[in-house]
Amino acid sequence: MQSFIFDYYGYNVSEIVDSHFDYKGYRFTLISTTETDANIAKLDEFVTNLRQNFADDVVYFVKNRYNQYISLNESTSILLLTYKLSPIHLDALLKMHQIYYNFNQSRLNLNEIISLWEQRIDYLENQCLVILNFDNPSHKDLYEYVMYAIGMAENALQYLTDLRIDFKDPFIATLTHRRIKKLDKWEIFNPFNLIFDHSSRDLAELYRNDIIDLNQLLDLTKQYQYQIKDYQYLLARVLFPVSVFDVLEDIYLDKNYDYTDTIYNAIQAQEKHIQKVKILYKTMIQSMNIRPIRWLDLN
Template sequence: MIHHIYEHYHMHVKELIPLGPYKSFWIRNKIYVLVPIGEMEEEVLVEMKKLSDYMNQQGDITVATFVPTIHGYYVSEIEEQNYCLLKGMRTLERHAMSLGSELSIFHKRGAFFPEEIEQLSRIGEWKALWEKRLDQLEKFWQSQVMNHPSDVFDQLFIESFPYYLGVAENAIQYVVDTEMDDTPQLTDAATICQERFTPLLWHQTKRLKLPFDWVYDHPSRDIAEWIRHMTIEKKKDWEQTIVQFVTDYERNYSLSSFGWRLLFARLLFPLHYFETVERYYQTGNEEQKSIYRDRLEAILHDVNRSEQFMKHFYGSLRLPVDKLGIRKLDWLS
């Protein structure tokens, strides 16, 4: 692989070092990361490059930018796989800002991107995407019911799906009501978000931000997914950690009532349940199936606690729901 890097980029690489799931190398004060991109479409890559260049130009040196080959291309074929090479600065390792503050500054910068984004845009699409996913799983559930399976996972899925169907429909309706009843503010502008923001995402790459993790969406997406991860992991003092994260975020970039309602809807949508069921049926690996079986059992065991968390969510963050005109869900009261 080192030979191929020289061939494509004329860079003398001594060794490749793991960086999260990627391979990386250092040249002077810069880190270079090789990212396998599979069959990613050119239009998607173009938007990622535009966004990463923009963020870098705005002063965010934690964002990695694309490196062209010696022939001026941004994709290289190495050992029959397509790769992009990205570079970042060494100063990342001395980063001391809290994650909530860092995310809010990132969102604030990203919200001023001047061009239109199409391929990476998910803004306003949650309802349609969730409905499609729900319809697909409901059809599959109906077919499973007809088959009368005896497998433990099948039975757990058959028994639990009607409840999660109801929860998902509530989340979808909450988005609909928010869009009808509330008015987006300046902080509701689309910005650069991560496909799935967790406490591990930036940590695994030592705070280097890779555009391959990005989508263009409402900022509440990242906060909701980070909180979701915390509620599933439930590490020591996780509830206090959530409050601190949100407090740090809001110091730089406050959510409007519209944003808070979208965040609540996204948290309410049972993404972890959907993913666990979908992945169980997609894999042929028995070891993986066992992991997903345990995960589903844990999710179902946690239903009451999850309901309690959502019931007290606004209160735990001390949000003035009456002043903001935020509606609570009757079935959670």
């Protein structure tokens, strides 16, 4: 891989770890892609806009010696992205929400989100669950948690359906993220992690992954001047489970790998997530006119 990097990009590196290497204060990351050079060029136009607002914080594309984004390595299309190695703080994310609020009159499409969540639940129930091996204790334990998680997901869907019925005005969108597992530049400015959605999508990720606590979450919602519909969308986002769904999909895609440790880590994360959901839910039910979920009140 070192020779590939030198041949295509001119960097003479001694070591590559987990598809990345550091060079003169910058981190470079190699990723495979199925996109065309033209599509990456279009995405890079938006990255240029980001760089005008965030300068060296942004993750950006590196073109190869042939002035192209995509390089071929053993028939695999490869992209090289880079960013300056330095810390990033929550303020950068809040600034992103502010700058790109209503960017190009972007709106949240509730119908699309409902459809995507319904498709994922159907996929999990009808394709992924059926391949679990109940002679394996970890698979049996996972099944129980997935069934509970599906109940949470269905309640999250009901909140979205209620929103679609009760509030006719569309949500104004801003620049958010598919996932935020930690607060660093790769997570916040990776162009493939960016998506236009409601700001609460990010707040839910921050809360879910212990980047902010409940008090910080509520302070941010006040700062953003959330109304009831915004809180309801936030609650739906927090409710929709991730950890056990992700590992179930991984098992479906690679049935031969031993996921025992991953399963129990996901179950532990799910238990913690359920408690965070209950705390947020009770706080919202007490102070806002949001439809209650009876089974969350049981304990």
